[in-house]
Amino acid sequence: HSVFRAIQKRFAVNNGCSFPQPGCRPIFGRFRPDIAGVCHPFITCANRLLADNKTLHFFLNLSSSSVSYDVPLLQSLFESESPILDNELCGxxxxxxxxxxxxxxxxxxxxxxxxxxxxxxxxxxxxxxxPPPPPTKPPQIILDEILDLMKRMRNPDLTLSTFLRSPQLKEFCQRYDGKELSQIHYSFVNQDKLSALTTKIRALLFPQGRDFNGVVFERQRNVKYQTYVRRIFAENDCIMIICGFDQQIQFLASLSSFEVDMSYKRVKGAFNEVIFATFLPDHNKVFTLLRVFINQETAESYRLLFQQVFSLISEVCGRPVEFHYLHNSGIKAVVVDMDAKQMSGLGHYLQSLDPLCRPWTWQLKNVIIFCHVHFKRTITRLLGSDMDLGSEEPYHSPWFRMKSLLSCESEDDYYHLIALLQDNESSEIVQWAEHKKHPVIAAGLNKSCSLMNPTFFESTRNITNAVEQSHYKSYWMGVYDSLLGATLGSFTIDQRDIDQYNARVAFGVYHNSRDNSLETRYYNHLGNESTQPVS
Incomplete structure (x- = not known):
């Protein structure tokens, strides 16, 4: 039937012969008997028998082909001129x-x-x-369960590697008495199928991608995500995404000081993460206050960042943010590292709040404190050693002389020490001292050079360990993630911070079991002393 149907179709659309002519139709025929007396069958065009050029007409020798034909059936079909079947029902x-x-x-x-x-x-x-072929396709029920598992993970940065290392997959394999997928079914030895599934799931769950458009789309469809991704701002190619829960923002507004720092390893691509954080002594815990994902690092972008952050704080708290040196209440100090762009951005923002519009450098001298750990790192990078960790003669080293800028008792002593360093030390130290000579740098390092109330300066933590610890907590969720993956991971981390804080306030439950009381620290110190080698 298949051969008959195919030949009839060719002639029906005038494609049976090279040059179709009136009367072209397929017929069944046989050759003259061969030596053995066998008349071999063939199918040809009716016009071929009388044509001069027989190659222009259809011809099929049924006996010379390697295919076995049902010759009697074909003969009866062609001789009875059966109609073309609409459907081929014989399989x-x-x-x-x-x-x-x-x-x-x-x-x-x-x-x-x-x-x-x-x-x-x-x-x-x-x-x-x-032997039978090896299995190339796992059972559909297992595939469906794996797809469902990937969907429930809802990880925009899901890859084959992260999926194979996930605890969800290990739990799934244990249900089938295996440790790896390859022990459940041999077809999973080839992991290209799993890689294709992860790509498929990412496309289905996050159709707008995992970068900025993906964040906007997720914010539109996910109500819980909206409560965390508070503001998306774009101006002059500067894009920032401000993330934080209400409780974090309200807590930030109640503080007298906080720390700010940027991380360069959190997001893959153009965006970096700026974190606002603080250390809670009563809880012995680092608390993240706010996160800003921004695609530029300029003085103007930092100015816009602080403007948008404090505008959001005012919106959530229902009152404007105040700075103590301008309003006699509110924020007393901001602890940062010595990044020039960050300084300039904060200073120009504060200048916009000042009714007298005094210089931005004056604004910073009233509010900024630089991290002493970063200051000491600049000395270590310059000299190649950290004398603060131990030395036979630390008081007679350039490291100690440079560090002494932090302990000068007056502004005159500070600048006099700068002059001595520039007159007597190496050229590298001279350049280093020139940078520390800047009025804003001096004000952020030494209270004698600052316009801040000395009591405020001394009571404020002069390190950014809290914000750096917040960076490390974020890295636990992954480094160089997509923008969407970083914001979703931050959602989880910050919600955990809030839950731990509330549990401590409401029930007195610490976030870890470590006893940090004075008595415990005292006995730990005695134990460490007894283990030191005797010189």
């Missing part, structure tokens, strides 16, 4: 993928009218001469 399944001709072939004969003859004939001929 023939033949095994053609075996590499050996002696392999088994299968045929299934299904009747046209299953109501009249509700049976099918299955024919198997030959002998299997090779």
């Amino acid at each position: 023939v399944i033949e095994q053609k993928t075996s590499r050996r001709p002696t392999c088994v072939s299968f045929r299934v004969l299904i009747p046209l009218d299953l109501d009249e003859c509700p049976y099918a004939i299955f024919l198997s001929t030959g002998t299997h001469s090779h």
Whole structure:
């Protein structure tokens, strides 16, 4: 039927002969008897028999082909001029993928009218001469469970590696008495299928991608995400995404000081993360206050950042943010490292709040404190050693002389020490001292050079360890993540911070079991002393 149908179709669309002519139609015929007396069958065009150029007309020799034809059936079909069947209902399944001709072939004969003859004939001929093929496809039920597992993870940065290392997958394998997917089904030895599934899941769950557009889309459809991603700001190619819960923002507004620092390893691409954080002595815990993902690092972008952050704080708290040196209440100090762009941005923002519009450097001298750890690191990078960790003669080293800028008792002593360093030390130290000579740098390092109330300066932590610890907590969720993945991971981390804080306030439960009391520290110190080697 298949051969008859195919030839009839060719002639029906005038594609049977090279140059179709009136009267072209397929007919069944036989050659004259050969020496053995056999008349071999063929199918040809009716016009070919009388044509001068016979190659222009259709011809098929049924006996020379390697295919076995049902010649009597074809003869009856062509001679009776049966109509073309609308549907091919006779299904023939033949095994053609075996590499050996002696392999088994299968045929299934299904009747046209299953109501009249509700049976099918299955024919198997030959002998299997090779082992069965290895399994190439896992059971569908396992695939469905793996897809469901990936969907429930909702990880925009899901890759084959992260999936194989996930605790969810280990739990799934244990249900099937295995440790790895390859122990559940041999087809999972080839991991390309799993890699394709992770790509598929990312595209289905996050159709707008994992960068800025993905964040905007997730914020539109996810109500909980909206309570965390508070503001998306864009101006002059500067884009920032401000993240924080109400409780974090309200807590930030109640503080007299906080720390600010930027991380360069959190997000892959153009965006970096700026964190506002503080240390809670009563809780012995670092608390993240706010996160800003920003795609620029200029003085103007920092000015916009502080403007948007304090505007959001005012919006959430219902009152404007105040600074003590301007309003006699509110924020007393901001602890940062010595980044020039960050300083300039904060100073120009504070200048916009000042009714007298005094210089931005004056604003900073009233509010800024620089991290002493970063200050000491600049000395260590310059000299190549950290004398603060121990030295035979620390008081007679350049390291100690440079560090003494922090302990000068007056502004005159500070600048006099700068002059001595520039007159007597190496050229590298001279350049270093020139930088520390800047009025804003001096004010942030030494209380005698600052316009801040000395009591405020002394009571404020002069390190940014809290914000650096917040960076490390974020790295626990991953480094160089996508922008969407970083914000979703921060959502989880900051919610945990709030839960730990509330549990401590409401029930007195610490976030860890370590006893940090004075008595415990005293006995720990005695124990450490007893283990020191005797010189």
